[in-house]
Amino acid sequence: MSAEGEPESRNVPDQLLYLDNAATSYPKAPGVVEAVVEHLRDIAGNAGRGTHTFAAMADRLLWETRRELGALFGTREATRWAFTLNATDALNAALKGYLRPGDHVIASPLEHNAVARCLRHLEKTRDVKITRLPYVPGMGVDPNDVARLVRHNTRLVVAVHASNVTGEILPVRELALEAHNRGLTILIDATQTAGVLDLPAEAWGLDMVACTGHKSLLGPQGTGALYVRPGLELEPPRQGGTGTQSERDEMPTDWPEAMEAGTMNGPGLAGLLAALRWLRRKTVRAVREDELVLMRHLIAALAEIPGLHIYGPRKAEDRTGLVSVNIGDEDPAWAATELEAQGILIRSGLHCAPWAHQCLGTLKRGTVRLSLGPFLTADDIDRAVAALARIAAVAVGVR
Amino acid sequence: MTYVLVTYERAHDAMEGAATLVDAGIRGTLIPRPRTLTAKCGVALRLSVEDAPSAIKVLRSEGLLGDLFVSEDGRKWEALALESFEGVKSDNAGA
Numbered sequence A: 001m002s003a004e005g006e007p008e009s010r011n012v013p014d015q016l017l018y019l020d021n022a023a024t025s026y027p028k029a030p031g032v033v034e035a036v037v038e039h040l041r042d043i044a045g046n047a048g049r050g051t052h053t054f055a056a057m058a059d060r061l062l063w064e065t066r067r068e069l070g071a072l073f074g075t076r077e078a079t080r081w082a083f084t085l086n087a088t089d090a091l092n093a094a095l096k097g098y099l100r101p102g103d104h105v106i107a108s109p110l111e112h113n114a115v116a117r118c119l120r121h122l123e124k125t126r127d128v129k130i131t132r133l134p135y136v137p138g139m140g141v142d143p144n145d146v147a148r149l150v151r152h153n154t155r156l157v158v159a160v161h162a163s164n165v166t167g168e169i170l171p172v173r174e175l176a177l178e179a180h181n182r183g184l185t186i187l188i189d190a191t192q193t194a195g196v197l198d199l200p201a202e203a204w205g206l207d208m209v210a211c212t213g214h215k216s217l218l219g220p221q222g223t224g225a226l227y228v229r230p231g232l233e234l235e236p237p238r239q240g241g242t243g244t245q246s247e248r249d250e251m252p253t254d255w256p257e258a259m260e261a262g263t264m265n266g267p268g269l270a271g272l273l274a275a276l277r278w279l280r281r282k283t284v285r286a287v288r289e290d291e292l293v294l295m296r297h298l299i300a301a302l303a304e305i306p307g308l309h310i311y312g313p314r315k316a317e318d319r320t321g322l323v324s325v326n327i328g329d330e331d332p333a334w335a336a337t338e339l340e341a342q343g344i345l346i347r348s349g350l351h352c353a354p355w356a357h358q359c360l361g362t363l364k365r366g367t368v369r370l371s372l373g374p375f376l377t378a379d380d381i382d383r384a385v386a387a388l389a390r391i392a393a394v395a396v397g398v399r
Numbered sequence B: 001m002t003y004v005l006v007t008y009e010r011a012h013d014a015m016e017g018a019a020t021l022v023d024a025g026i027r028g029t030l031i032p033r034p035r036t037l038t039a040k041c042g043v044a045l046r047l048s049v050e051d052a053p054s055a056i057k058v059l060r061s062e063g064l065l066g067d068l069f070v071s072e073d074g075r076k077w078e079a080l081a082l083e084s085f086e087g088v089k090s091d092n093a094g095a
């Protein structure tokens, strides 16, 4: 095993450089792979089903994972963390479980399709009304706009903590204050920031927080979680067995059982627990500091490339560990293919977030997105920048 | 370098197409579909000109041939008629 802080193994050939961590992180936190394997090999229990040794181990695993999430997000009531398949599942559970027919929602203009498509669906099926907060390039989102847009039937503000396209961090604390001043509930999508930026849910008064296990939390795919503050009740996303109150054929209302019918993803959550423990030891602050060093370096170097346009804030502090760019008028798909030819894996296109691309004016074209992870080095950044510079030179030269 | 590109309407066909070429020992690469081409599937199958005739023959026989394009630099793509492949044309004449 390698030193603390280093990923344990990289099966991808050395010459490949993975810069698509906003899609899913690679490599995962040290210990994640082993925890998944151990669970499959050594724990036969189904959490909440039975009291034998294995079932108790499975129970304990879920409980500890909820506690780690609570520690990460500064929430005291561990039972208010429900496990989900991913962020999409968590956001669907929150929106569909909270919104009633005719409700009005104020959404950030940078929402991922996990929110946008869900809201559009509720617009059709429940006559939910949607207003997007204005977006001013260079200025972003103004929390004061909430007050202006509130209607008599407004019940929810939903905002992504940081955009998966522009990377910019939204003023979610201020949005929460504005929402609460008007008696509204706030839902935050922390998919791109969990484990990298502090999001003290209780201190900031966040009513609901959704996150996914496989991105910045550095855990396995198929894991996610939704926090809902005590006292806020949601319609459960599904009905079924919970291993509790089994004499009744109605869903229990106790949390987290109310939100977790069906067998949980035990192996995945074992991996997530290992990732959360690694993050706690490393600390969110240290992860963020490392990321800022790399991001400052990346943005400064990209700014030197002739013909390359950088979207989103110039200051690394204002964004998370990703950057969207375009080269001249070139097709991002071409840039992606050329980067891959040089062994660099990134994501081009719309990143499942058409609203964000509307904000940037890139809905037709998309962007080239580079997204970092905590195990990259300055050399990796240099290599990516050099490759982009070569591609930009070709583009400029040919034109 | 000149490339031939096959675009698809369904991601499933693009994957099947790529797998079929692997089975046939012919090289083909899945790349993000250039945005100027309007297929529904976001990936496309890229072939070298040298491999294109044999690849297209195999894909066609499996019913996995989408629309064809050609580019000299991988940036500007032009539609390509199936008939421009001599081998394919003569093969199909009898079919």
Ligand SMILES: Cc1ncc(COP(=O)(O)O)c(C=O)c1O
Pocket: A022, A023, A086, A087, A088, A089, A112, A114, A160, A162, A163, A164, A189, A191, A192, A212, A213, A352
């Ligand atoms: C901001 C944001 N929200 C939600 C999601 C959905 O995450 P998942 O695919 O894990 O459900 C993503 C992932 O792309 C995202 O970037």
